[in-house]
Amino acid sequence: MTAATLRRLRGSMIAMAVASVALSACAPTEIPVEVRIANAAPAVSVRARGETVPVGTTNADAADDPAIWRNAANPAESLIVGTDKKAGVYVYGLDGKVRDFSNAGAVNNIDLRDTVTINGAPGILVAASDRNDLANAKLALFRLDPATAKLAPLGKVDAGAGEAYGVCFYQAADALYAFMVAKDGTINQVAIDASGATPTGRIVRTLKLGTQSEGCAVDERTGRLYVAEEDVGLWRFDATANGSTTPVKIAAADNRNIVADAEGVAIAPVGERDGYVIVSSQGDNAYAVYRLTDDSYVGRFRIVDGMIGGSEETDGIDLMLGDFGPNYPGGLFIAQDGHNAAAAQNFKLVAWDDIVKALGLK
Template sequence: MPSLRRSGLSPGLAFVLTTGCATITPTTGRGVDWAAIAAGNPAPIVTAVGETEAVATANADAADDPAIWRNPVTPSASLIVATDKRAGLNVYGLTGRQRHFVDAGRVNNVDLIETTIAGRPGVLVAASDRNDVSAAKVALYRLNTASARLERIGAVAAGPGEAYGMCLSSHEGEVDAFLVLKDGTIRQVALDLAGVVPSGRVVRTMKLGTQSEGCVVDQRSQRLYVAEEDVGIWRFDARPTGSSVPVRVASVDGRQLVADVEGLALAAEPDGRTLLVASSQGDNAYALFDIADNRFVGRFRIGAGRLGATSETDGIEVALGDFGPDFPSGLMVAQDGDNAPRTQNFKLVDWRAVQRVR
């Protein structure tokens, strides 16, 4: 989608709030002039305080999706794992410096979770492997948090189709990978990490009608959220025995969400609310929803500060807590689709800035 970068937006602009659950007419996005709609769709501005080094792949849409590991002992030594979907996986420190690169080929989305791997506690990294568009796989790595390196532990087959979105869930000591195929099929893969070589099996299949990608699981409620790009955001029961019927959370309407809906992230706020953050790619914004009642509570943009604005954002991630002096309350990482004159990268936002404009 072409950039819709705008200028002249004031940081003092207020959110447009709704009350109760929004009533929105669904649309596929076809034939809609999203650029014209976005022109009248202001949002408060926050600015990035950090950014990663640019990905190595030039002249292509390459940077895509990030995941965050928080170092509980030394928060400023936390790590970001992010995809170059044309080449592999990058590991960055919070200064933005690349610490490691793994040549994994075409891996699209990434997530991580702390769990037991081959009998040892560790950080599991899972990426949607689309090297073979006819055979979806989950590529699995251990993140060595001391050396900031990724150690490959294997891959798990997840049936036919093109792997696209990826998120992880933990329940009763088990880890599931949710693999979103490009056609809207969602496969829940139960991972077996007990042995040296991991394995897995598809325990459930769900379906959305059109192209989908971004996903995230609320571990507390065991709910899975999935972005159907031209339609909106849906919720599923994430438990293997749960219902496979989707519940609508929000629709593409040109106001709250502008197609494509891309990355999703969750922010468990200190006041007890959990916010769903969505990349509203069509107007270079980010929408916020309270997951308690699917209520829209605002939107914002990452504007042109010292490090430049974000535009055409694909993947996002949010992690709250202490990440050191630059991010004492939490960190948001957003892919930047236009980082000229350099190749694409990821911008880092102090979550306090988002809290101030909400």
């Protein structure tokens, strides 16, 4: 190697080292969660009354999204379905114990609807966003047997291009729809027909947000779809198949009321049109609440340690009002817990009455 070559080599190495230092200096520094909490809007405290058994995937971001089935005849026997996004779908009782597990692979969000016609008979239809093929989103469909708490796989339907992330049902007068939220912010509205031997799906229209999105929920009384765009905030769309595709921004991820990421979304319907939409403010371990009638900010709450641990870095949430037995007489709120101390991730169960009291809701 000549002296000139050595000089060129040393020069290249020095340039690379300088570039590396410069990039490191420009790289954003993550703000500690304690600082994010201190800078965010105040949040009232509530405590969980129950929790599920941790998911089977340990040492990983695995538990993701819950959905609730209420047993009207015996509310204390209601069920919860929840995803382990590395492995499949769990069914839990309100005692938090595992009742069933379906090895569905990489699934993300989940939702369910009761009294859906399945193979010619009414049943509980469960849909999980299936991301086993990262280029092609699918809906993995199951029947949930309320008597045995067992899941029976029904098959998969196509839900458009891209990586499957969020999913939520919308039972309209004309059809049952599932909104598939792809990772890039594309939202496909899929008409679902599970009445035959094999379920089918048909994309009827496509909505769009600009960046990574996931959590969604529909207020079926008003036909409004709510979607969380992770670094941007909370949006709503017209959920009807022939409605406007233009989104309306409800709240920004402003590091005050919502601290990015904006994640799970849930609806608390009250009366004919009133109630609340709740979004997970993942960046500061809180949940922001907005009024459905006028999109106004109501307040925030946080699930803190008590007899049962609190929740942190929540992905998916779900909420259902009504009697769920003596521990949850007014309704049940469920949040994924991204830490769960030394154990694998799980889901925390909170009485809606406790949230109403803490926030002074009516």
